[in-house]
Amino acid sequence: MCFFDQHRFACGDWKWGHFRQHCAKEYRIGETCGMKLIMQTLQTGTKCKLCEKIDTKQRRRAAEVDRISRWQREGTKFRASIDKSMDAIRNLDSEIYELTCERSRRLQGIGYQSSAHV
Numbered sequence: 001m002c003f004f005d006q007h008r009f010a011c012g013d014w015k016w017g018h019f020r021q022h023c024a025k026e027y028r029i030g031e032t033c034g035m036k037l038i039m040q041t042l043q044t045g046t047k048c049k050l051c052e053k054i055d056t057k058q059r060r061r062a063a064e065v066d067r068i069s070r071w072q073r074e075g076t077k078f079r080a081s082i083d084k085s086m087d088a089i090r091n092l093d094s095e096i097y098e099l100t101c102e103r104s105r106r107l108q109g110i111g112y113q114s115s116a117h118v
């Protein structure tokens with residue numbers, strides 16, 4: 001069990017940080033025994049990269065929805081723009097879905113590691 005910093009993000013996600021200290025089982029320089037323990041938790045105050053990406057895409061999606069409802073009030077004049085915007089929303093939806101899956105895969109991954117020390 002070797003000691004590492006833990007970075008905790010505003011969104012509740014976290015990741016391992018710098019290696020801090022060896023345990024008694026591992027004496028080789030530059031090696032860790034593979035079991036991670038938390039030395040200290042550092043609050044980053046920001047969201048993780050994935051959540052930031054998801055947020056950005058959700059803001060863009062909301063902006064598209066806004067534009068569509070504005071165009072729809074104008075009648076049929078913006079038909080083509082609305083169709084394009086609908087496509088953009090569909091793309092954003094699948095990108096957001098992918099990112100969300102990636103996030104839960106990653107949470108499961110580090111969740112497994114962190115359960116090793118309980």
Ligand SMILES: [Zn+2]
Nearest residue numbers: 011013048051
């Ligand atoms: Zn996150």
